[in-house]
Amino acid sequence: MLLRHTTKEIKEREALTVNPAKTCQPIGAMYAALGIHGCLPHSHGSQGCCSYHRSTLTRHYKEPVMAGTSSFTEGSSVFGGQANLLEAIGNIFSIYHPDVIAVHTTCLSETIGDDIPQIVSKAKEDGKIPAGKYVIHTNTPSYVGSHVTGFANMTRSMVEYFSANTGVKKNQVNVIPGWVEPSDMREIKRLAKELGVKIVLFPDTSDVLDAPQTGRHQFYPKGGVTIPELISTGDSLATIALGRFASTSAAEALDAKCKVPCEILDLPIGLEATDRFIDTLRTVAGVNVPDSITEERGRLVDVITDMEQYFYNKKVALFGDPDQLIALTEFLVTLDMQPVHIVTGTQGKRFEERIRKILKSKVPNANVRQSGDMFLLHQWIKNEPVDLLIGNTYGKYISKDDDIPFIRFGFPILDRVGHSYFPTVGYQGGIRLLEKILDAVLERQDRDAGDTNIELVM
Numbered sequence: 336m337l338l339r340h341t342t343k344e345i346k347e348r349e350a351l352t353v354n355p356a357k358t359c360q361p362i363g364a365m366y367a368a369l370g371i372h373g374c375l376p377h378s379h380g381s382q383g384c385c386s387y388h389r390s391t392l393t394r395h396y397k398e399p400v401m402a403g404t405s406s407f408t409e410g411s412s413v414f415g416g417q418a419n420l421l422e423a424i425g426n427i428f429s430i431y432h433p434d435v436i437a438v439h440t441t442c443l444s445e446t447i448g449d450d451i452p453q454i455v456s457k458a459k460e461d462g463k464i465p466a467g468k469y470v471i472h473t474n475t476p477s478y479v480g481s482h483v484t485g486f487a488n489m490t491r492s493m494v495e496y497f498s499a500n501t502g503v504k505k506n507q508v509n510v511i512p513g514w515v516e517p518s519d520m521r522e523i524k525r526l527a528k529e530l531g532v533k534i535v536l537f538p539d540t541s542d543v544l545d546a547p548q549t550g551r552h553q554f555y556p557k558g559g560v561t562i563p564e565l566i567s568t569g570d571s572l573a574t575i576a577l578g579r580f581a582s583t584s585a586a587e588a589l590d591a592k593c594k595v596p597c598e599i600l601d602l603p604i605g606l607e608a609t610d611r612f613i614d615t616l617r618t619v620a621g622v623n624v625p626d627s628i629t630e631e632r633g634r635l636v637d638v639i640t641d642m643e644q645y646f647y648n649k650k651v652a653l654f655g656d657p658d659q660l661i662a663l664t665e666f667l668v669t670l671d672m673q674p675v676h677i678v679t680g681t682q683g684k685r686f687e688e689r690i691r692k693i694l695k696s697k698v699p700n701a702n703v704r705q706s707g708d709m710f711l712l713h714q715w716i717k718n719e720p721v722d723l724l725i726g727n728t729y730g731k732y733i734s735k736d737d738d739i740p741f742i743r744f745g746f747p748i749l750d751r752v753g754h755s756y757f758p759t760v761g762y763q764g765g766i767r768l769l770e771k772i773l774d775a776v777l778e779r780q781d782r783d784a785g786d787t788n789i790e791l792v793m
């Protein structure tokens with residue numbers, strides 16, 4: 336048992352994180368950048384950072400993730416990385432022909448203090464950026480924030496670099512999906528289409544990180560939001576930002592820059608959060624909800640009603656990214672489950688406030704922590720055992736150690752597939768989550784049943 340030394344006795348720690356429930360900023364920036372069509376992410380730092388970011392994304396999405404690096408050596412660490420980045424920009428455009436290079440920084444280049452906009456201006460002056468091509472950037476010092484912050488920062492940069500208000504409104508709505516799977520992005524587009532609303536989804540990693548096997552390698556897969564679409568976001572009717580932590584920054588920047596009003600919502604995971612998303616999209620676009628969506632909703636409600644007895648009062652521990660946890664907690668409460676331990680590694684007091692509001696009278700004594708770690712989560716579980724654990728792949732050790740049914744959900748999932756192909760957002764995504772929860776709970780019930788009380792029919 337890998338975690339057999341986890342103690343039950345909890346000591347408050349300030350300067351020590353054990354098994355963090357987050358990863359580093361540039362991973363999020365790289366993921367967001369891959370949601371622009373024809374974009375090559377570029378890591379301004381040393382090679383090891385870039386390899387780590389690429390390999391984490393590749394292991395989760397099971398797709399080769401391409402990215403450039405400024406390949407810092409001792410020299411650049413002392414004198415700065417301007418020469419490396421200038422050379423990289425020239426090489427990338429002449430060899431790999433992207434439409435956009437999306438530069439993010441790393442701990443090292445942030446500590447040196449490299450001024451990326453100044454380096455990009457110099458690249459322009461030197462004729463290294465061909466006409467009609469772009470270099471955008473965001474700052475992602477990993478000693479603050481998390482991968483969610485990096486995602487939010489790169490998404491905001493898309494607005495800062497591209498969005499333009501021409502004064503002529505377009506009959507379209509911007510949707511910022513937050514950090515969700517390519518499958519979720521595809522599902523959000525399907526729901527909007529079903530409602531008859533034209534949306535610009537940015538970033539959009541569907542058809543990039545879930546691209547089909549065609550036998551032909553495409554360096555830039557067909558998916559991703561295009562540059563003209565990004566420019567047009569400044570003329571949209573409104574912006575719907577999904578996930579306060581990952582999407583607020585871009586939505587507010589778009590409002591400030593182009594006067595596009597925004598609605599900040601939770602991720603549409605579960606019944607109520609999906610209702611709010613559908614209702615907001617309906618309202619801002621001035622459309623009616625078609626029967627097909629009402630029927631999808633009805634099917635989710637039907638499963639909840641039929642299976643309520645299996646969800647009731649089951650204790651759940653969950654960990655991961657704040658936007659996912661907020662929506663998931665609300666869904667679990669809808670199911671009459673009891674989320675008793677909730678940890679995110681990402682900073683933000685608003686996380687604890689929002690979760691406490693959701694749990695209010697239902698689970699008033701729940702343990703909730705922002706900037707927490709998985710060691711603390713495990714200790715809480717040892718003090719108050721749970722029926723179910725939900726989180727990314729790293730939860731498997733706690734699950735094994737304490738023999739808890741485990742559902743993989745969030746980022747990263749390194750040891751299973753399915754997450755990038757089957758959505759968990761929307762009403763259909765809700766049914767998938769219910770299926771996973773039921774499978775885990777009932778498998779355990781069957782395993783623990785004796786010969787005389789094992790049930791054939793639920």
Ligand code: SF4
Nearest residue numbers: 359384387441442477
């Ligand atoms: S934490 Fe900093 S040094 Fe480590 S991989 Fe991330 S960017 Fe690189």
